[in-house]
Structure formats: C-alpha cells, structure tokens
Amino acid sequence: MSTTTPENPAAPAPDQNEIDPHVYERRWAILAVLCTSLMIVIIGNTSLNVAIPRLQLDLDASNSQLAWMVDSYALVFAGLLFTAGTLGDKFGRKGALQGGLVVFLVGAYLAATASSAGGIIGARAVMGVAAAFVMPSTLSILTNVFPAHERPKAIAIWAGISGGGAAIGPIASGYLLEHFWWGSVFLVNLPIILIALVVGAILVPTSKDPEDQPLDFIGALLSIVALSTLVYGIIEGPHNGWLSGTSFLIFGVAAVALVLFVIWENTTASPMLDLTLFRDRRFSVASAGISLTFFAMFGTFFLVAQYFQLVLGYSALESGLFQLPMAFVMMALAPQVPKLVERFGAHGVVPVGLAFTSLGLIAFSFMTVDSPVWTIYFSVIPLASGMALTMTPLTTLIMASVPLGRAGMGSAMNDTTRELGGALGVAVLGSVLTTTYTGQLAPLVERLPAEAAGYVDSGLGGAIGVATAMGPDGEALLQAAKQAFVDGMSNAAIVGAIAVAVASVAARRLLPRGADVPPGAHPGFAGSPEEGAAGDVVDEGVVTPTPIIE
Structure with a gap:
C-alpha cells in the first residue's frame, strides 16, 4: 500500500516491499501473459461478429439464433462471474486462469466442428463458462503483482487490450473467412491458448484471499x-x-x-459480495459507467459488421480491416489516460470520454446505404477515444475500492457490469433496428409468399437471399431492405447516443472529486496490520490510499 496520505501528496507510493521480489522483477512479463489470456477471451468473443452474415447464409440461421450465438456466451459468462471470481479468491487465481483457458480451448474446438446453429450456441456457452474464470483472474492477479503506484498504468494497459482486442478479433476472423470455412474463426486462438498455458504455468504466481473465507x-x-x-x-x-x-x-x-x-x-x-462497497461512489458510479460504455461498444460492433458486409458489400476481411483503427486508437490512448486522471481527476476525464462516445454514435447515425467507407471514421475515432478515456479510470476506481484479498470479487464486478452492458446494448439497439426494419418492409412483405416473407423478416441476410433468388424483380426489395436496415441502425445509434450522453452528465455530477473514503472504512497504508487493498487512486494530483472496509 502507499505511504502517501492526502496530507502529503508529494511523497512517493512504493509498496513493492510487500510483493515477493521474484514476482516483482517479472511483473511486466506476467502482465504480458495476463493480457494475452485476456486477448484470447476478447478475440474469441468478438471474432464471431464478422462471421454472422456467413453463418446466417450457410446454416440458414434466423436473427434469433444469430443473437443467441452471441448472447449464450454473455448469459453464462455474466451468470457465473461472481461465483468464478470468488472461487479464484478462495482456491487460487492462477488455477482459475489456467483451468479457464483449458475449458475455453475445448469450447472453441466444439464450436469449430459444430454442424448447426444449436451446436454453435452450446459451444459458445462452454466458452462463456471458461471466460467467467479467465477474465476476473487476469485483473485480480494484476492487482496482486503490481505495487499501488504502478497499478493504474498496468490497469490502463489491461483496459486498452480489452478494448483494442475487440477490434482485432474481426480482422483475424475476416482473413480466415476469406481462405477457410466459418469454423476456422473459432480455431484462431488455439495456438495462443497453448502458449499462454505454458508461459503462464512458469511465470504467473499463485495468490488467493489470505483470510480464507468460507464459500457463500x-x-x-x-x-x-x-x-x-x-x-x-x-x-x-x-x-x-x-x-x-x-x-x-x-x-x-x-x-x-x-x-x-x-x-x-x-x-x-461471509458474503460473496460486500454490499457496503456500494456506499463508495467510486465503486457504484464506476460500475454503472462501465455498463454504459460497453452498452455502446458491443451494440455498435453488432451493427457495424453487418453494415459493412450486407449493406456496403465488403468482404469479411475488409470489414475487419476497416475496424482496425479503433484498436490502434484504444491501445495507444489507454496507457496515457492515468496521466490525464492525475491532472484532471476521474470526474473530469470520464465525462469527456462518455461525451466522445456519444458524439461517435451520433456520427454513426448519419451513415447511409451508399456512404463512402472513409466516412465511418468520423464515428470510429471519437468512439474509440471515448471508450479508452472511460474504461481505464472506471476500472481503476472499481479495483481501488476493493480490499486486495477480494480482488477477484472486484474484478468479477467489473466484468459483470461489462457483460450486462454489452448484452443490453446488443438487445436494445438490435431491438430498435429490428422494429424499424420490419415496420418499413411490412408493405412489401405482405405481397410475398409466406416462406419468402419469413426469410425477409428474419433479417437483411434473408432479404438479400430472397431478392437474389427473384432475379431482376428482386432489386426493389433489395434496395428497400438495405434502406430499412440503415434507418434502423441510425435510430439505434441515436438511442445509444442519448443514453451515453445522460451518463456523461451524471458522471460529472456523481463521481467523487479526489478519492473519498466510504463510511466504515479507513485508509490502508504500508505496514498496516490489515494488509492492503487493490490499488491507490491518484486523482487531481493527490494519492489517496484505498480503504479497507471493516
């Protein structure tokens, strides 16, 4: 913990003496393993987005089945996060990480060899189980191998990888779809998983909650x-x-x-989740902010992949490459965010990030059926910048309000808010799109045979298939379906922009200025008999040791 107090903000905050010297020496190599493990989960999740149009055509999958291919993962992942994080704290985070990677490998293989939409949905659920153990473990191990004064930077790199990896996944899957069958998108991670398992077994230290609380x-x-x-x-x-x-x-x-x-x-x-943490606005407001950030992020990714391929007619690889600048912006900007927080405070940086995200969504709402592809970057750049500015300080705030021994629980809370926000983004923005799409096409669909009408109603991929089968007579249907999709996408983007804009105003008003100590807590410090917390907060130039809830 830090020796610095709010009354002595200039003092350094070294606490590496509390970390095993051998672990401390290799902390950056450990971070590389943790980020690689995180990247496996992120790529394994987002790479599916680019494959959705191909899966719809090859497996004759409905919109509902496509959504479940994405959401079966989120459903299991979100449901198990708190339990998985607690088990990692109880029995060891390294074992949770390694075991999760093995199960993820099995799930990826099952998805790659599936022959039906139902098979992919089931395999994705297995991958969700694995991810529930991997993601909390990466962040909780990170907080245990870095001293407090380095944690914000390490968390910033972790957050940059978690956001940037979401944009890299579509590129890898796009390349594979160009050269192989759709199942290859699930196999891309297999060699990386094997490397992470071997290197992790050597480098990653074991850690768990020293209090050894009974399972709840x-x-x-x-x-x-x-x-x-x-x-x-x-x-x-x-x-x-x-x-x-x-x-x-x-x-x-x-x-x-x-x-x-x-x-x-x-x-x-012995509660699994200490509800007194919600008294700390760093924990509660940051959790809500993370949810809305991923609401916008996952909802946008779900729309963009279909827009590039089904509306603009680009290949899966081209679609992935067009999203690459988002990864570059997020991964480059995220490590610089702690410096901005140190100068302007989280209450100054986070609202600006949310405002940029809202601006990006507004720009996205102006895309048309025949927009030049370069115009998408008027949306992508502010979106990526806003997410990078938001994710790093909010994740740091959540982990800084949690005692070190319960880092797995804090990480699980961070990941749960991400998944709830992401699932809500796909569902709500997808619902807005579907409502607009079906409403605008209703007059045309009424004149089609029942079977063809069902395909058109199922989504733009189905409409393209019907229009192609109709030959020249299907051109009017094709153009109407594309226009209906784009109008729905625009309406969805506006809904998302409004939600994030409201969050920006709320964050400015509700995020504490500096790092407030919540009721029932006192600051931790180096050498304290009650050792540690997950990380100190440097906010507006003041280092405040994280509280230990009594």
Missing part, C-alpha cells in the same frame, strides 16, 4: 439465478416484447432473486 453457496446460487435470468430477459426482450407477460415473468424472477441475494449478503457472516 447460497449467495453464489442466488447470484447465478439473478444474473442469468436478467441477461436472458434482456436477450429475449425484443423477441417476446418488452411488456409481454413472458418478459414480466422473466424479469420478475430476476428481481426476486436479486432481492433475496441482497438480503442474504447483508445478513450472512
């Missing part, structure tokens, strides 16, 4: 039910109708499970 089985079960049903309701909301009886039932189950979880966590002696 009831809390784990309630969290799985609450998060899984919540994400399921979000995914199926557009299909069932947000106000339908089915949706009310699903969200009702989620609400009951969540209330029971809160009651249980407040009364049990």
Whole structure:
C-alpha cells in the first residue's frame, strides 16, 4: 500500500516491499501473459461478429439464433462471474486462469466442428463458462503483482487490450473467412491458448484471499439465478416484447432473486459480495459507467459488421480491416489516460470520454446505404477515444475500492457490469433496428409468399437471399431492405447516443472529486496490520490510499 496520505501528496507510493521480489522483477512479463489470456477471451468473443452474415447464409440461421450465438456466451459468462471470481479468491487465481483457458480451448474446438446453429450456441456457452474464470483472474492477479503506484498504468494497459482486442478479433476472423470455412474463426486462438498455458504455468504466481473465507453457496446460487435470468430477459426482450407477460415473468424472477441475494449478503457472516462497497461512489458510479460504455461498444460492433458486409458489400476481411483503427486508437490512448486522471481527476476525464462516445454514435447515425467507407471514421475515432478515456479510470476506481484479498470479487464486478452492458446494448439497439426494419418492409412483405416473407423478416441476410433468388424483380426489395436496415441502425445509434450522453452528465455530477473514503472504512497504508487493498487512486494530483472496509 502507499505511504502517501492526502496530507502529503508529494511523497512517493512504493509498496513493492510487500510483493515477493521474484514476482516483482517479472511483473511486466506476467502482465504480458495476463493480457494475452485476456486477448484470447476478447478475440474469441468478438471474432464471431464478422462471421454472422456467413453463418446466417450457410446454416440458414434466423436473427434469433444469430443473437443467441452471441448472447449464450454473455448469459453464462455474466451468470457465473461472481461465483468464478470468488472461487479464484478462495482456491487460487492462477488455477482459475489456467483451468479457464483449458475449458475455453475445448469450447472453441466444439464450436469449430459444430454442424448447426444449436451446436454453435452450446459451444459458445462452454466458452462463456471458461471466460467467467479467465477474465476476473487476469485483473485480480494484476492487482496482486503490481505495487499501488504502478497499478493504474498496468490497469490502463489491461483496459486498452480489452478494448483494442475487440477490434482485432474481426480482422483475424475476416482473413480466415476469406481462405477457410466459418469454423476456422473459432480455431484462431488455439495456438495462443497453448502458449499462454505454458508461459503462464512458469511465470504467473499463485495468490488467493489470505483470510480464507468460507464459500457463500447460497449467495453464489442466488447470484447465478439473478444474473442469468436478467441477461436472458434482456436477450429475449425484443423477441417476446418488452411488456409481454413472458418478459414480466422473466424479469420478475430476476428481481426476486436479486432481492433475496441482497438480503442474504447483508445478513450472512461471509458474503460473496460486500454490499457496503456500494456506499463508495467510486465503486457504484464506476460500475454503472462501465455498463454504459460497453452498452455502446458491443451494440455498435453488432451493427457495424453487418453494415459493412450486407449493406456496403465488403468482404469479411475488409470489414475487419476497416475496424482496425479503433484498436490502434484504444491501445495507444489507454496507457496515457492515468496521466490525464492525475491532472484532471476521474470526474473530469470520464465525462469527456462518455461525451466522445456519444458524439461517435451520433456520427454513426448519419451513415447511409451508399456512404463512402472513409466516412465511418468520423464515428470510429471519437468512439474509440471515448471508450479508452472511460474504461481505464472506471476500472481503476472499481479495483481501488476493493480490499486486495477480494480482488477477484472486484474484478468479477467489473466484468459483470461489462457483460450486462454489452448484452443490453446488443438487445436494445438490435431491438430498435429490428422494429424499424420490419415496420418499413411490412408493405412489401405482405405481397410475398409466406416462406419468402419469413426469410425477409428474419433479417437483411434473408432479404438479400430472397431478392437474389427473384432475379431482376428482386432489386426493389433489395434496395428497400438495405434502406430499412440503415434507418434502423441510425435510430439505434441515436438511442445509444442519448443514453451515453445522460451518463456523461451524471458522471460529472456523481463521481467523487479526489478519492473519498466510504463510511466504515479507513485508509490502508504500508505496514498496516490489515494488509492492503487493490490499488491507490491518484486523482487531481493527490494519492489517496484505498480503504479497507471493516
């Protein structure tokens, strides 16, 4: 922990004496292994977006099945995150990381060899189980091998990789789709996984919660039910109708499970999630901010891949390459963000990042059926800049408010908010797009045979197939379907822009200025008998040691 206090902001904050010297010497190599492991999960997730149009055509997959190929991963991942993070804290984060990579490898192989949409959905669920152990482990191990004064920089690199990797995945899968069958997009990670397993076994240290708290089985079960049903309701909301009886039932189950979880966590002696952390606005406001950032990010990726390929007619590889500047911007800017936070404070940087993200979405809403491809960068550059400015300080704030021994739980909270936001982004923005698309095409669809009408209603890929089969007579349908898709995409982007703009104003008002110590806590310090917390906060030039909740 840092020896610096708010009253002595100029003092250095070295606490490497609390870290094993051998671990400290190789901390940057360990970070490379952790980022590689993180990249495996991110690429394995986002590479599917570019393959969606091919899967729709080759497997005759409906819009609902395509959404489930994306969301089965998110459903399982989000549902298991808290449990997986707690198990890592309890039994060892290195084992959770290595075991998760092995399961991810198995899931990727199953997806690559699947012969139906259902097979891919099931394999993606297996990959979601693996990711629930890998992602929290990477961030919690990071906080245990870096001293407090270096953690913001390390977390910034981690955040840059997590965002930039989301843009690299489509390029790799695009190249593979150009030269191989669609299943190859799931195999791209296999050699990287093997390397990460071997190098990780040598370099990554073991760590776990020194307090050895008993497992909270009831809390784990309630969290799985609450998060899984919540994400399921979000995914199926557009299909069932947000106000339908089915949706009310699903969200009702989620609400009951969540209330029971809160009651249980407040009364049990060893809670899986310490709810007193939400008193700290760094933890609560940052969690909400991460959700909305990934709401915009995942929702946009879901739309862009289809726009490039189905509307503009580019190949999968070209589509991936066009998204490469987003990765460059995020990975280059993220490591510089801690310097901005140190000067202007998180409350100054985060709202600006969210405002840039909103601006990028507004620019995206102006894309047309025949827009020159270079105009997409009026959207991509502010989007990528905004996400980089937002993810790094918000992730640092979450981890800085969590005791070091519970770093896995803090990381799980960070990842859960990402997944909930991402699932909500795909569902809500996809719902807006679908509503616009089907509404505009209704007059044309009514004149088509029932089977053809079903294909057109299923999505733009289906409409292209029907129009192609109709020959010259299908040109009017093709152009109308593309226009309906673009109009829906524009409406979705505007909805996302409004949500993120509201979040920007809220972040400016709600994020604490400096690093406030929440009720029931006192600052940690080097040599304290209650060792550590996950990272100090440098905000507006003041180093504030992270609190230890009593």
